[in-house]
Amino acid sequence: MNPSPEEEFVPRNAVLISTFVVVNIIWWMVMIAGIGLGATHLHRCPVQPNIPVFLMVMGAASLLCLSLTYTRSDRREGTVSILSLSFTTLMYLFSFCWFIAGTTWVYSVYPPSYTPGEALYCHKTTFQFAFAVTTLTWIFLTLILVIGCCLAVLTCCKTVRARRHLIPNRNTLYGSIRDSAEYTVGDV
Template structure:
């Protein structure tokens, strides 16, 4: 009960609802069916590269098999680890996926190597326009989707690990041996110097205060349940659940309320049987400098 307040943001991947699952399967089936139809209709319509319609046919068949296998109960993840049938289904899925990957590479060679073919059906070395453009864009679409996924992933990582809340989003620009950091706002032209140190038990009131300030900024103040007593117990007891770093400014830059603590980074260790120990950062929060107009 006590550590739930600190670990509440670790969520398991939710299982999709039945309508979402059905729609996703129908979408997954649509492309293989289209590949089969185009491959059959234009089976002999590309003398320039006769393997293109075969590529579509084989891709469609194996992709349909893969989708159908994914619907079988034996491929669903089971808490008890499954049995021999589950292992067999997983093996088949892996082999088909590997084959489709290799077949996709071969399709790249066959399609892109003749770009752009002659579409005139009266020439001996032509390729049907519908067939070729369908194969070309289905392959190209894969690369577009991969690019979008990578771009979205980079944006999420950037959003997660810094520069995400206006003047609260900051970038550490320089460091000197005295432990002094200079932080520059990503939106406004000001800098702030502060020191980084490990949090102490007496910092828990400031940590709780900044947690609340961050929640107010995100309009989620009603969801904050943690108290500074719980922070003390869970972070500085005999078995601490989390670690914390504190950012503090010099005494002459303290706020009107007398606070020199302007930021914190709260993190804790997680453990994976595959990857071992790793660090999960729960919050990274730095206030504007007290002498900055937005801080008043």
């Protein structure tokens, strides 16, 4: 029985979808704030002038990546789809490399001076925003990696355990209901 058109678009898990939407909205707001802070305080971090630039480029690249991800699902096949997927992949790769560079810039000057005129000066809000976003992103990436590894290990264990039941050895028969140890040469 095929589902009706109305049933096809019913979300499978409303909590998961709601969480995804809320996290995306928060990330959009954080990236827009990063662009604004970087542009507003572009020349107010002489200890590491790349930090405001890092915020602006990271914000713009993240928003572009998210926009490409949202719109890419509309194109399913053909040259446009391949180009869109290629460009999206390159943008994600660029964003990751830029994030690594930004991490180096932010953590290398920690803690800067927040007093204007000093050699190690950086605008307090700009630096603390860059530090917080960088640290939270690393925590999030680490959490995803740990959860992914745990799921991979669980999947491997489950597969190995199921393998004993699915792949017969010379002492087992398919479809049997008796234990393989009960068979003798005369039973087969």
